[in-house]
Amino acid sequence: MKNKKMAPIGVFDSGVGGLTVAREISRQLPYENIVYFGDTARVPYGSKSQNTIIRFSEQIIRFLRTKQVKAIVIACNTASALALDAVKDEFDLPIIGVVIPGARAAVEATTNGKVGVVGTEATVQSGMYTKVIQGMNPKIEVIEKACPLFVPLVEEGFKEHIVTREIIEYYLESMRNTDIDAMILGCTHYPLLRSKIREYMGDKIQIVNPAYETAMDLKRLLEEEEMANDETTEHHSEYSFYVSDAAEKFRKFANTVMPFDVPTTNVVNIEEY
Amino acid sequence: MKNKKMAPIGVFDSGVGGLTVAREISRQLPYENIVYFGDTARVPYGSKSQNTIIRFSEQIIRFLRTKQVKAIVIACNTASALALDAVKDEFDLPIIGVVIPGARAAVEATTNGKVGVVGTEATVQSGMYTKVIQGMNPKIEVIEKACPLFVPLVEEGFKEHIVTREIIEYYLESMRNTDIDAMILGCTHYPLLRSKIREYMGDKIQIVNPAYETAMDLKRLLEEEEMANDETTEHHSEYSFYVSDAAEKFRKFANTVMPFDVPTTNVVNIEEY
Structure with a gap:
C-alpha cells in the first residue's frame, strides 16, 4: 500500500481558479x-x-x-456541477467535486433556511447547488444567480476599479433584497472578489467558499480509504503543474496564489487524451 | 470549372463574431x-x-x-494575426484574413498618418496590424491597445449599461488624447460597440471595420482566380452553420445578425480533425 499512499492527488480546473482549492489542500494536507x-x-x-x-x-x-493519481478533485464548480456524476460512473478511482462540500457548508451556515448561490451561467442553469442543498434539507430555499462578468473582471485585474462595484450591484441587488443569511461563492474565481462582495452584501450574510470544505472532504476520503500519505518524516511534498496553453502566464499567476515557489509549468496537448 | 465555382466559401471564427464578416460577404457576394x-x-x-x-x-x-470549400476567410482578427502565415504555407487553397484588408482601409482613411488599433490581447501583442500597416506605408504611426473586457461586455448584453461607457473610457482615454484620425476595430465583436466607441472618440476619427474590406478582397480574389460563382439565375445561395458547442445558443445569435433565417446549426467535434 505504500506506493498508493505516496501517489499524488490530481486537481483540475478550467484554468487558474482551482489553484485556490489546491492551496487549501496544501494547507490541510x-x-x-x-x-x-x-x-x-x-x-x-x-x-x-x-x-x-x-x-x-x-x-x-x-x-x-x-500521472498515477490516487484520487481526483474537480476544483471547478462548472465541471463539478455538470460532469461529476458522469465521470464517477466512468472511472474507477475516487473523484470529488466542490459542489457537495460547498452545499454542506451552506446548509450548516444558514439559520433561517435561505441560501444564495452565485456562479457561472452553466453552473446556475444546471441547478445542481439547489438539488444538492435540498437533498440535504428539503426545507431550505435556494436563490441562484449567474454573474458571468465576474470571471473576466478578475482575470483583467479590475478588482479595485469602480465598475466592479457597479457590476456587483447589477448582479446582486435582487439577492441583497432577499433575506438569505448564507451565500455560496460557486465559482473558484469569485473568492478573489470576496471583500467587494462582502462590502456590498453586508456583514449579516455568511459567505461560503467551497475550497475549504472540499479539502476537508478530501482528507476524510483519504482516511476512509486508507490512502493518506503517512510518509510524514523528511518528506517534501511534490507539486507539479500542467496546462493546455500559455504555461508562463499560468506560472506567474500560480506564484501569486500558492504559498511556495512554482518553478515550472508544463504544456500538455490535452485533446490527445 | 463549374463545380469549383459553385463550391462554398469557408468562413471561420472563434465564435459568433465572424458572423459580421459572413453578413458582409452575403451582401457583396x-x-x-x-x-x-x-x-x-x-x-x-x-x-x-x-x-x-x-x-x-x-x-x-x-x-x-x-465541405469542399474553394477558399477560406479567417473572420477572426486573432487567428488572422497569429495563424494566417502558418496555414497559408500549409494548405493548398486560397486563405485570406481580416488584418490585411483592415490595415489597407486604415492606410487609405488616415490623412495625418496616425492610426489607432483596438483588439484582443493576443492580436495587440502580435503587433501584426502595425507590421502590416507599416509594410504598406512605413511613415504611418500606429498606436495599438488591447481591450479584453469588450468581448464579455458584448456577449453578456451590457452594451447599453453605464459600465460600458466607463470601460470604454478606461481603455481608450489615452488613445483619445492622441491625434489619430483613423481607428481599426480589430476584433469582430467590437463593431457591436461601434456607436458607443464613436460617441466617446468623437466625430473626427474614421472608424474602420475590416469586415467590409475583407468581403471586397474576397470578391477580387474570386475574380482573379476565376472562381466566382456565376450561376446567378434561379440560384439560392446556400449557407450552413457549424459550431463546436452550444448550437442552439449560436443559432439564436446568428438570427439576430444574418439578414435571413438560420434554421439549423450543427455541432462538430472539431478536435477530431
Missing part, C-alpha cells in the same frame, strides 16, 4: 503530493454545454491517470 | 455559398498563445475542406 491541470486552452467552461464539459473532463482525467 | 464554423467550445481566442491558435485554425481548415 501538507504531506500530499499534487498534480494540477489547468485547461487554459479551452477556458472558460462557464458558458459551455454539458456534453462539452464532460468530454473535456474525461480527457483531463485520462491525462491525470497517466 | 450574394451568389456565393458559405460554410461557417464557430469554435464555441474553445472561445475566446484572444487570451491564448500562438501555437494554440495555429493548432485550432488547422483543425478548422481540415474540417472546412471536408
Whole structure:
C-alpha cells in the first residue's frame, strides 16, 4: 500500500481558479503530493454545454491517470456541477467535486433556511447547488444567480476599479433584497472578489467558499480509504503543474496564489487524451 | 470549372463574431455559398498563445475542406494575426484574413498618418496590424491597445449599461488624447460597440471595420482566380452553420445578425480533425 499512499492527488480546473482549492489542500494536507491541470486552452467552461464539459473532463482525467493519481478533485464548480456524476460512473478511482462540500457548508451556515448561490451561467442553469442543498434539507430555499462578468473582471485585474462595484450591484441587488443569511461563492474565481462582495452584501450574510470544505472532504476520503500519505518524516511534498496553453502566464499567476515557489509549468496537448 | 465555382466559401471564427464578416460577404457576394464554423467550445481566442491558435485554425481548415470549400476567410482578427502565415504555407487553397484588408482601409482613411488599433490581447501583442500597416506605408504611426473586457461586455448584453461607457473610457482615454484620425476595430465583436466607441472618440476619427474590406478582397480574389460563382439565375445561395458547442445558443445569435433565417446549426467535434 505504500506506493498508493505516496501517489499524488490530481486537481483540475478550467484554468487558474482551482489553484485556490489546491492551496487549501496544501494547507490541510501538507504531506500530499499534487498534480494540477489547468485547461487554459479551452477556458472558460462557464458558458459551455454539458456534453462539452464532460468530454473535456474525461480527457483531463485520462491525462491525470497517466500521472498515477490516487484520487481526483474537480476544483471547478462548472465541471463539478455538470460532469461529476458522469465521470464517477466512468472511472474507477475516487473523484470529488466542490459542489457537495460547498452545499454542506451552506446548509450548516444558514439559520433561517435561505441560501444564495452565485456562479457561472452553466453552473446556475444546471441547478445542481439547489438539488444538492435540498437533498440535504428539503426545507431550505435556494436563490441562484449567474454573474458571468465576474470571471473576466478578475482575470483583467479590475478588482479595485469602480465598475466592479457597479457590476456587483447589477448582479446582486435582487439577492441583497432577499433575506438569505448564507451565500455560496460557486465559482473558484469569485473568492478573489470576496471583500467587494462582502462590502456590498453586508456583514449579516455568511459567505461560503467551497475550497475549504472540499479539502476537508478530501482528507476524510483519504482516511476512509486508507490512502493518506503517512510518509510524514523528511518528506517534501511534490507539486507539479500542467496546462493546455500559455504555461508562463499560468506560472506567474500560480506564484501569486500558492504559498511556495512554482518553478515550472508544463504544456500538455490535452485533446490527445 | 463549374463545380469549383459553385463550391462554398469557408468562413471561420472563434465564435459568433465572424458572423459580421459572413453578413458582409452575403451582401457583396450574394451568389456565393458559405460554410461557417464557430469554435464555441474553445472561445475566446484572444487570451491564448500562438501555437494554440495555429493548432485550432488547422483543425478548422481540415474540417472546412471536408465541405469542399474553394477558399477560406479567417473572420477572426486573432487567428488572422497569429495563424494566417502558418496555414497559408500549409494548405493548398486560397486563405485570406481580416488584418490585411483592415490595415489597407486604415492606410487609405488616415490623412495625418496616425492610426489607432483596438483588439484582443493576443492580436495587440502580435503587433501584426502595425507590421502590416507599416509594410504598406512605413511613415504611418500606429498606436495599438488591447481591450479584453469588450468581448464579455458584448456577449453578456451590457452594451447599453453605464459600465460600458466607463470601460470604454478606461481603455481608450489615452488613445483619445492622441491625434489619430483613423481607428481599426480589430476584433469582430467590437463593431457591436461601434456607436458607443464613436460617441466617446468623437466625430473626427474614421472608424474602420475590416469586415467590409475583407468581403471586397474576397470578391477580387474570386475574380482573379476565376472562381466566382456565376450561376446567378434561379440560384439560392446556400449557407450552413457549424459550431463546436452550444448550437442552439449560436443559432439564436446568428438570427439576430444574418439578414435571413438560420434554421439549423450543427455541432462538430472539431478536435477530431
